[in-house]
Amino acid sequence: QKEVEQDPGPLSVPEGAIVSLNCTYSNSAFQYFMWYRQYSRKGPELLMYTYSSGNKEDGRFTAQVDKSSKYISLFIRDSQPSDSATYLCAMNRDDKIIFGKGTRLHILP
């Protein structure tokens, strides 16, 4: 079993819809949980960063962590075509950042 599992998609949703992206993990030693966004032919950029269970909101983005279920989510409200990208979940263990495979998201105008 991989340490971090993420459905690669692609996921296609209409503009304005709420998007839900998810990752599961197996190692309870993970301390920090991140979501990165990667546009085609670019490096990843940090979107959200949390270290505790619960929700964290930033504009149209909400990150949710459930440590008891080893499950994290990213919600995007009022999705826009510019949100079309690959979304990578990432987790910190022993100062090593482990990434999921990434989910390709397409927002249809």
Next chain:
Amino acid sequence: DAGVTQSPTHLIKTRGQQVTLRCSPKSGHDTVSWYQQALGQGPQFIFQYYEEEERQRGNFPDRFSGHQFPNYSSELNVNALLLGDSALYLCASSSGVDTGELFFGEGSRLTVL
């Protein structure tokens, strides 16, 4: 404020050759991590440098080596290239060691023929 810069952006090598990739971290950052991202995959951790020392290493063979200079810039060297080394090589910088806040460069795309 310059972000993370990497060079070259693209390069083509043949099997058995050696390659050196370079990275300048974001201003104020002292930690550099290198990742390999194959097509359709997430970044895989290669190693991390802090204070000119390799602090952490992922599951990569000794053909992959690196260096960090006193100005915090870094190099990634890969010897005896294999076809499977074709990938996007990403450099990420951060401040300190206990953080997930990585700032990535745009990567060096290596093609091995």
